Amino acid sequence: MYMDLPLAVDIYIGIMLFVLGAVMGSFINCAADRYCRKQSVWRGRSHCDSCGATLTVIDLVPILSYMFLRGKCRRCGAKIPPRCLVTELLVAIIYALTYALYGCSFVTLEYIALFSALIALSLVDLDTMEIPDGLLLFCAAVFAAFAYLHGQGVDQMLDRLKDGVIGAVVYGGGMLIISLIMDRILGRESMGGGDIKLFAVLGLFAGLVRGLLLLLIACIVGIISAYASGNKNNAFPFGPCISGAAIITLLVGQQVVNQYLSLL
Ligand SMILES: [Zn+2]
Incomplete structure (x- = not known):
């Protein structure tokens, strides 16, 4: 399904998706945080971690609240983690960008659902070094x-x-083999089971050809992130790197592959 809409309608939907993305980003950040603390994701109202005050509507407007409150709790002045703002902005931009590239189509809906889950599992992986099987x-x-x-x-x-199942088997299986070899060479676990499963799941979406690009970008992002964080030797959350690579690949990978093939 793809619907060609007038430009004004496209712009309107794009702005609406940006707003929806900001709201979803706020929810994803809160849900991931609660999951990591082993609290119920759905129940209980949002509150300040420092003074315990229940947050009101004014505190909960995505992006704007953070900017107006200058990243501090309105009551006790405790710092609100910048990751709230970053997640809200990131999801908002990703939603709007997906719409800008794929328009009113099933692909947009599919990618918005996938990317939301990838952001959530990245946040959990950053905190716990684990990727939830449920996601x-x-x-x-x-x-x-x-x-x-x-x-x-x-x-x-x-x-x-x-095409998806071949991608999943090749990239999930390939990463499993690479990680087993790396384990032997390094004498420790090189890659978590969650990362390998994530590669397999993303192989479904990317398929065989784009999967190669995903793998390449994930490795480059992973190596740069590991060096930048000064964490070359210890366990490192690879999930956000793989997720970021997947979002880039699925948004612009096909164009890159087509460009490359046209050069041959
Ligand atoms: Zn507070």
Whole structure:
């Protein structure tokens, strides 16, 4: 499904998606934080971690609250983690950018659902060094649901599923083999099981060709991040690097691949 809309309508939807992204970013940040603290994601009202005061509507407007309150609690003045603002802005930009590139289509919906889950699992991975299986299953379910929705007929649906499953096996299996070899060489665990499962799930979306680009970008981002954080030798949360690489690959990877093939 793709609908060609007048420019004004496209701009309006883009702005709405930016706002929705900011709200979702706020929710994802809060949900990930609660998950890491082993609290209920759905129940309980948001409150200041420092003074315990329940946050009101004024404190909860995404992006704007943080800027007006200058990153501090209105009551006790405790610093609000900048990661709140970063997540809200990031998700807002990703939603709007996805719409700008894919317009009013199922691809936009599919990627918005996937990218939201990737941001959530990145935040959890940063805090706990683990990637929740529930979010990986959610991503796989998104792939399966949209393979059905995209398909104009059974053949096309099967083609999508086949390309995805090949991507998952090649990149999930490939990373498993690489990590086993690296474990041997380094004498310690080189890559977490969650990272390998994440590669497999993203292989579904990227397929065989774009998966290669994803792998390349993830390695470059991972190496740069590990050096930048001064954490070359210890365990390092690779999930955010893989997720970032996946978002870049799925948004612009096809164009890069086409450009490259046109040069040959
Ligand atoms: Zn407070």
